[in-house]
Amino acid sequence: MAVKYECCNVEFWKRILIIQVLVMFAGFMSGLTLGLMSLSLVDLEVLAKSGTPRDRHHASKILPVVRNQHLLLCTLLICNAIAMEALPVFLDSLVVWWGAILISVTLILLFGEIIPQSICSRHGLAIGATVAPVVRVLVWICFPVAYPISKLLDFLLGHRHEALFHRAELKTLVNLHGHEAGKGGELTHHETTIIAGALELAEKIASDAMTHITETFCIDINSKLDRDLMNLILKNGHSRVPVYHDQPSNIIGLILVKNLLTIDLENEAPVKSVTIRRIPRVPETMPLYDILNEFQKGHSHMAVVIRHCDKTGQQSSNNNSYESARDVKVDIDGENTPRQEKLKTKMSFHLWKSFQNANNCKRGGSQSRKWSKNMYSDILEIDENSIPKLPEKEEAVGIITMEDVIEELLQGEIFDETDHHFEHS
Known part of the structure; x- marks a missing residue:
């Protein structure tokens, strides 16, 4: 291979130095193209907010550089193309033309592509943060050429969207x-x-987590609270028991087992004489997230799952409505109304005091603006002549509780003391 310059010539060593600089610069641009362009904005924002102190520092320095990705890409490719195109020119002045091609391809492939990209693909974050000021200078130098091209790419391809996961x-x-x-x-x-x-909770609906109505323990509103019924309630170990009228599918409310502690079993009072709370009604297609939000409001931790049917008894496609079925109004201002007096006779003394204190606090507290005379109560008022029932177009298909939703969230069963008792018995 013929050499056009003597080895001792100063011009020869200048050209060798320029060739080395061009190869290193081309590799530098190639490595940054892979390293910086492979970092998505989402990844960088995550690292900048919640990464290690070192990663947060690096990501914060890189983010301003890579936000306009088309401009950065054009800048890096223009600089890389200039270095690779200039390399054969200087090699051609040292060796014959075929030697210049062979040497330039070898140098670019090995030192300008393979090695730099291998390093930057593994340490792109640290390298990008280190050379971020240099990249800023190159962006301003190439701006007159890179900016129009980047705007054209924005117009044709659109801005690169943040890669969020499904x-x-x-x-x-x-x-x-x-x-x-x-x-x-x-x-x-x-x-x-x-x-x-x-x-997965957002994709599940009430029918996926409910207990079917045929497997639900519930009591008739006309049943007598004797020892047999109380033993049956205690044996099932539930803190809340649904109450139905005529048939189990007509669930009208629920009773809290703790409210039965003051009941004299010798009197065998009917279930309708104790405090019966309203039970929310949710469609079977209601998402579990929405049901969880309803439970968080504190009105009830149990709901009856209903299915909307037309007059022929077939399932209706309109299952989007949610009715809480709370239509008992309580008068806040003034003395106790006859309705409250009736409630007082049905509730134990400590429950009534809690109910009254809550009303007084809301009437005189700082949040009184949120309460009005038409506030809804969770207590179900039982009329001897008319007992509530589900609308004709609704059919109760199951019961869902807060525990059912939490079990779907945990993807496992929650066992309390009673459950373990049954398991070992």
């Missing part, structure tokens, strides 16, 4: 971060299970 992708990502995946993740099995359950 629910299924997030679930897979969480599973990969678990211990069981064998990839060094920090999440335990219980953590991944709960996160996956929260992601």
Whole structure:
């Protein structure tokens, strides 16, 4: 291979130095193209807010540089193209033309592509943060050429959207971060299970978590509270028991078992003589997230799941309505109304004092503006002549509780003392 300059010539060494600089610059641009463009804005924002102190520092320096990604891409490619096109020119002045092509291809492929991209693909965040000021200078130098091209790319391709994950992708990502995946993740099995359950909760509806009406323990409103019924209630171990009229599918309310502590069983009083609370009604297609929000309001931790039917008894497609069925009004101002006096006779003394104190606090407290005379009560008033029942177009198909929703979230059964008792008996 013929050399056009003597080795001792100063011009020869200048050209060798320029060739080295061009190869390093081309590799620098190629590595940054892969390293910076592979970092999504979402990843950088996550690292900037919740990464390690070192990652937060690096991400905060890179974010302003990569926000306009088309401008950054044009700048890096223009600089890389200039270096690669200038390299054969200087090589051609040193060796013959075929030698210049062979050497330039070898240098660009090895030192301008493979090695820089291998390094930047693994340490792109640290390298990008280190050279961020240099990249800013290159952007301003290439701005007259890169900016029009970047705007054209924005017009033709649109801005690059942030790559957010779908629910299924997030679930897979969480599973990969678990211990069981064998990839060094920090999440335990219980953590991944709960996160996956929260992601799946939005796709589940009331019918997926409810207890079917045929498997629900409930009592008739006309039943007598004797020892047999009380023993049956205690044996089932529920804190709330649904109350029905005529048939189990006509659930009209519920009783709190703790309210039965003051009942004299020798009198065998009917169930309708004790405090019966209203039970919310939710469509069977209602998402569990919405049901959880209703439970959080504190009116009840149990709801009856209904199915809307037409006059022929067929299931209706309109299951989007949600009726809380709370239509007992309580007068806040003034003395106790006859309705409240009637409630007082039906409630134990401590329950009535709690009810009255709550009304007094709301009337005189700082939140009195949120309360009015038409406030809804959770207490069901039983009329001897007319007992509430479900509308004709509604059919009770099951019962859902707060525990059912939490079990779907945890993706496992919740056992209390009574459940364990039955399990071992």
